[in-house]
Amino acid sequence: MSVQRTLRRATTCAGIGLHSGSKVTLSLRPAPADFGIRFRRADLGGLEVPATADHVGGINYATGLARDAVKVDTVEHLLAALVSLGIDNAIVELNSPEVPIMDGSAAPFIYLIQEAGVRALNVPRKFLKVLRPITLSRGDKRIALYPSDHFKVTYSIAYDHPLLRHQSRTMRITETSFVEEIAAARTFTFLKEVEQLRKQGLALGGSLENAIVVGETGVLNNALRFDDEFVRHKILDVIGDMALLGHPIIGHLVAHRGGHALHTAFAAQVLEERDAWTLVESPASKDALAPAGEPVVAN
Numbered sequence: 001m002s003v004q005r006t007l008r009r010a011t012t013c014a015g016i017g018l019h020s021g022s023k024v025t026l027s028l029r030p031a032p033a034d035f036g037i038r039f040r041r042a043d044l045g046g047l048e049v050p051a052t053a054d055h056v057g058g059i060n061y062a063t064g065l066a067r068d069a070v071k072v073d074t075v076e077h078l079l080a081a082l083v084s085l086g087i088d089n090a091i092v093e094l095n096s097p098e099v100p101i102m103d104g105s106a107a108p109f110i111y112l113i114q115e116a117g118v119r120a121l122n123v124p125r126k127f128l129k130v131l132r133p134i135t136l137s138r139g140d141k142r143i144a145l146y147p148s149d150h151f152k153v154t155y156s157i158a159y160d161h162p163l164l165r166h167q168s169r170t171m172r173i174t175e176t177s178f179v180e181e182i183a184a185a186r187t188f189t190f191l192k193e194v195e196q197l198r199k200q201g202l203a204l205g206g207s208l209e210n211a212i213v214v215g216e217t218g219v220l221n222n223a224l225r226f227d228d229e230f231v232r233h234k235i236l237d238v239i240g241d242m243a244l245l246g247h248p249i250i251g252h253l254v255a256h257r258g259g260h261a262l263h264t265a266f267a268a269q270v271l272e273e274r275d276a277w278t279l280v281e282s283p284a285s286k287d288a289l290a291p292a293g294e295p296v297v298a299n
């Protein structure tokens, strides 16, 4: 049986919001079984919004959550790190409406979670096991989930730019593969879009320190972290957006030219197509979820 997990202790970091440009302090705190992941606004008296598909509110080059007066933006990289390290339950406390962008990847959040440590809770984890295909298309953008014994992601991207005509990658997602091959991939933007974003009051905190910027002939940053860092970041994004399902997936996710709007609409659709999946307490094969890299302390 696979059991739910939370953090061993609270941990804190500080950074700036990519879109707002404002300073923010983020704390991750342990939470009990079946609590899920909830964002808490310390600056709004502790009001909370759960990280679930029915609380998506505002997609503006990032995934936002909203409930009543509470909004939290740019949740996807942190959620990807939490679920990939098997954290089912946690409180994410912020003193501002936006999760800090850090270096534009999930690597700093991985470090933060590993520093806090992981605690096993004595309650079974429920996996969302895909029973039949679920698909969503919008123009040339597509996303689907197919039955599989493991959580796998296939992502392909195609842009009208010589560097990014086509990148594609298929990966089985485990704790180890996420940490080693996906977490460090940074968000990216095109130089010609930066001015437009700023006019809309977005990307105010953006810089070469927290995003890859693609110019006419190449990237403005010194170097890429992976040859195909762009498609790896899209895999990171879709893992974070699918965390809004509230359960680890057993299935093969396939996406082409997606973005946060498509990913989150798909997450809501998956939850609606209740006959297409079932909740199971153990993965189909016992290695469907990789063993933890760090020892898990049960108490």
Ligand SMILES: [Zn+2]
Residues within 6 Å of the ligand: 076, 077, 187, 233, 237
């Ligand atoms: Zn991203």
